[in-house]
Amino acid sequence: xxxxxxxxxxxxxxxxxxxxxxxxxxxxxxxxxxxxxxxDIHAYITLxxxxxxxxxxxxxxxxxxxxxxxxxxxxxxxIKDLINTRGVKTTCCSPFLKDxxxxxxxxxxxxxxxNGLVMLGKTNLDEFxxxxxxxxxxxxxxxxxxxxxRVAGGSSGGSAAATAADMCFYALGTDTGGSIRQPAxxxxxxxxxxxxxxVSRSGVTAMASSWDTIGHFAKNTDDIASVxxxxxxRDVKDSTTPDIVVPDYSKxxxxxxxxxxxxxxxxxxxxxxxxxxxxxxKAAVAKLEKAGAQVxxxxxxxxKYAIAVYYITMPAELSANLERFDGVRYGKKPETNPDNxxxxxxxxxEAGFGDEIKRRIxxxxxxxxxxxxxxxxxxxxxxxxxxxxxxxxAFEKVDVLIAPVSPFPAFKIGELVDNPLAxxxxxxxxxxxxxxxxxxxxxxxxxxxxxxxxxxxxxAPQFEEGxxxxxxxxxxxxx
Amino acid sequence: MLDEDKIRHVAKLARIALTDAEVKKFTPQLSGVLEYxxxxxxxxxxxxxxTSQVTGLRDVFGDDEVVKGQASREELLECxxxxxxxxxxxxxxxxxx
Numbered sequence: 001x002x003x004x005x006x007x008x009x010x011x012x013x014x015x016x017x018x019x020x021x022x023x024x025x026x027x028x029x030x031x032x033x034x035x036x037x038x039x040d041i042h043a044y045i046t047l048x049x050x051x052x053x054x055x056x057x058x059x060x061x062x063x064x065x066x067x068x069x070x071x072x073x074x075x076x077x078x079i080k081d082l083i084n085t086r087g088v089k090t091t092c093c094s095p096f097l098k099d100x101x102x103x104x105x106x107x108x109x110x111x112x113x114x115n116g117l118v119m120l121g122k123t124n125l126d127e128f129x130x131x132x133x134x135x136x137x138x139x140x141x142x143x144x145x146x147x148x149x150r151v152a153g154g155s156s157g158g159s160a161a162a163t164a165a166d167m168c169f170y171a172l173g174t175d176t177g178g179s180i181r182q183p184a185x186x187x188x189x190x191x192x193x194x195x196x197x198x199v200s201r202s203g204v205t206a207m208a209s210s211w212d213t214i215g216h217f218a219k220n221t222d223d224i225a226s227v228x229x230x231x232x233x234r235d236v237k238d239s240t241t242p243d244i245v246v247p248d249y250s251k252x253x254x255x256x257x258x259x260x261x262x263x264x265x266x267x268x269x270x271x272x273x274x275x276x277x278x279x280x281x282k283a284a285v286a287k288l289e290k291a292g293a294q295v296x297x298x299x300x301x302x303x304k305y306a307i308a309v310y311y312i313t314m315p316a317e318l319s320a321n322l323e324r325f326d327g328v329r330y331g332k333k334p335e336t337n338p339d340n341x342x343x344x345x346x347x348x349x350e351a352g353f354g355d356e357i358k359r360r361i362x363x364x365x366x367x368x369x370x371x372x373x374x375x376x377x378x379x380x381x382x383x384x385x386x387x388x389x390x391x392x393x394a395f396e397k398v399d400v401l402i403a404p405v406s407p408f409p410a411f412k413i414g415e416l417v418d419n420p421l422a423x424x425x426x427x428x429x430x431x432x433x434x435x436x437x438x439x440x441x442x443x444x445x446x447x448x449x450x451x452x453x454x455x456x457x458x459x460a461p462q463f464e465e466g467x468x469x470x471x472x473x474x475x476x477x478x479x
Numbered sequence: 480m481l482d483e484d485k486i487r488h489v490a491k492l493a494r495i496a497l498t499d500a501e502v503k504k505f506t507p508q509l510s511g512v513l514e515y516x517x518x519x520x521x522x523x524x525x526x527x528x529x530t531s532q533v534t535g536l537r538d539v540f541g542d543d544e545v546v547k548g549q550a551s552r553e554e555l556l557e558c559x560x561x562x563x564x565x566x567x568x569x570x571x572x573x574x575x576x
Contacts, residue, residue, distance in 0.1 A: 101558075102558075103549075103550035103551075103554035103555060103557070103558060104549035105549070195534070196533050196534055203549075236542075236546075239539040239541070240532070240534070240536060240539075242534060242536055302522065304518070305518060305519055307515075308515060308516045308518050308519050309519070311512060311516070312516055312519075328571075332560060333560060338571075340571075340575070341572070341573050342494070345494040346494055346496045347496075349494050349495055349496070350495075353495070358495055358497070358505070359505060359508060359512075361493045361495060362486065362489050362490060362493060362495070362505065362509060363509060363512060363513070364493075365489050365492050365493040366481075366485075369489070376516060378529055379519050379520075379524065380516075380519060381529035381531060382524035382527045382528070383519050383522050383524060383527075384529075385524075385528055385530045386522055386524065386527060388530060388533065420508055420511075420512060421511055421515060424512075436533060437533030
C-alpha cells in the first residue's frame with residue numbers, strides 16, 4: 001500500500017471504514033511527513049498535534065462503535081491561517097494578530113467539524129492574503145515543493161504546498177484575485193475557486209469583500225468534490241450566500257463530455273503568456289477534443305483591464321476592512337503613551353503592517369479620497385461590469401472556458417518582491433473570473449522542461465462548479 | 480501625479496506613519512501602479528452601470544429572532560488587552576473635555 005499520507009480522501013475513507021488503518025495512523029503519517037519536509041518548505045506556521053490527535057481518536061472511536069462516518073471524517077487537513085479556528089491561533093501572518101486566538105470558528109470550520117475534521121495546523125499566507133508569492137508573510141516565505149528556490153505562489157501558498165507535498169489530504173484557502181488557483185498551479189495540485197457567495201465567508205478575515213471566496217486544495221477532482229459538498233451552501237451569518245441548491249457534486253464526475261462546448265479565450269494565450277505554458281494547456285485541451293468535446297476560440301476583449309479594475313477596487317475595500325486594525329478593535333495597544341486618539345491609532349498601526357499592506361492601504365485610501373473617487377473607483381466598478389458582460393457573451397456560445405492559470409511557472413524567491421506591478425501581473429489570468437464572481441477550478445496540465453508544474457483553469461458560469469468538475473474529471477481520465 | 484507630499488497626506492488619512500525612507504521607496508512604486516490604472520480610460524463606460532455585487536442579491540433579510548452568539552461576552556472581552564470596566568472595554572476618549 002502507498003504511504004498513508006499519499007492516499008486520496010476516498011481511499012483513506014474506504015480504509016478507515018474497513019479498518020485497514022485508523023485516523024490516528026493517517027494523522028501520524030501526515031505529521032511524519034511534516035517533520036521530514038516542512039523544515040525546508042515552511043507550509044505550516046502553527047501545528048496542532050494535540051488537537052489533531054484528539055480529533056482523530058474521536059473519529060476512530062466512532063468507527064470502532066460501528067458508526068457510519070461521513071467522507072471527510074478523520075481525514076487530516078490544513079487550514080489557511082486567515083480562517084478563524086476556535087482556540088487555535090489565527091494570525092493572518094500579520095504582526096498585528098501574531099497572538100490572536102479566536103473565540104469562535106468560521107462557518108467553514110464548523111461545517112468541517114460536524115464532518116469529523118482533523119486539523120493538522122494552520123498554513124502560511126501573504127499578510128492578510130495580499131500577495132501572489134507568500135513572500136509577504138511575517139513568518140517568512142513558503143517554498144515550492146518542486147524547487148525550494150522558487151515560490152509556492154500566493155496568497156494561499158502554505159495550503160497549496162502542504163497539499164502538493166502530501167503533508168495533508170486537503171487544505172482550505174481563500175481566493176480573492178487568484179490566491180487559490182495560482183498557488184495550486186505553481187505547486188501542481190487542484191485548487192477550487194468557487195462562485196462568489198457559494199461558500200460562507202463568516203469568520204474569515206475580510207480582504208476585499210466583493211471579491212473574497214473560500215475554497216480548497218486537494219489531490220484530485222473527486223476529493224475536490226467531496227470537500228466542496230461539505231463547505232458549500234447558504235449561511236445566515238453571511239448574507240451574500242444565496243439560497244441556491246447545492247447539487248450532488250459526485251454526479252458530475254466520470255461523465256461523458258461528448259458535445260460539451262469548450263471556449264479558449266484568445267487573450268489568455270497571447271502576449272505576456274509564456275509559450276510553454278500556453279502550449280501545455282492547449283495540449284490538454286486537444287485531449288478533451290479527442291474525447292468528443294467541441295473546442296472553439298472565443299474573445300474576452302476586456303481581459304487586459306482586469307488588473308487595473310482589481311488593483312483599484314480591491315485596495316479600496318481592503319483599506320476599509322483593515323481600518324479595524326487600530327489597537328482598539330483589533331491589535332495591540334501601542335507601547336508608547338500617546339495623549340490623543342489619533343496618535344494612538346498611528347502608533348498602534350505602526351507596529352502592525354508590512355510593506356505590501358501599506359502600499360495597498362495607501363492605494364485604497366487614495367482612490368476613495370475626494371476628487372479621485374469618480375475617476376478611479378467608480379470607473380473601475382463600471383469596467384468591472386464590462387468584464388462581466390464579456391463573460392456572459394462568451395457563455396452564450398460555450399459551456400466552459402479553459403485557460404492557463406498563471407502566465408508563467410513558479411518564479412524565484414525575491415525575483416518580484418520589490419516590483420509590485422510585475423507581481424500583480426502574476427494574477428492577470430485569474431482576476432477576470434474573480435471580477436465576474438465565476439467558479440474556476442485549477443488543475444495540473446503538465447510539467448515544464450525545467451520540471452515545474454503548469455496549471456490550467458476551467459471557468460464556468462456562476463454556481464456551475466459541477467461543470468468545472470465534469471471537465472476536470474474527464475481530463476484526469478485522459479492522462 | 481503622486482509626489483512625496485501626496486504620499487504623506489494619503490498615509491496620514493490612512494493613519495499610517497511612514498519613515499522618510501518609506502516615503503522615498505513607496506512614491507515611485509505607487510506612482511507606477513496609479514499610472515498603470517490610466518489604461519481604464521480606454522474603455523467607454525458611458526451608460527454602463529457600476530458593479531459592487533456580482534450575484535445580483537439585494538435586500539437580504541434574516542428572521543427576526545435572537546440567536547446565541549458563537550462566543551460568550553467573557554471570551555470576547557478576553558480578546559482585548561485593554562482594561563475592562565462593567566463588561567465593557569475602556570478606550571481612549573475621542574473628544575477631550
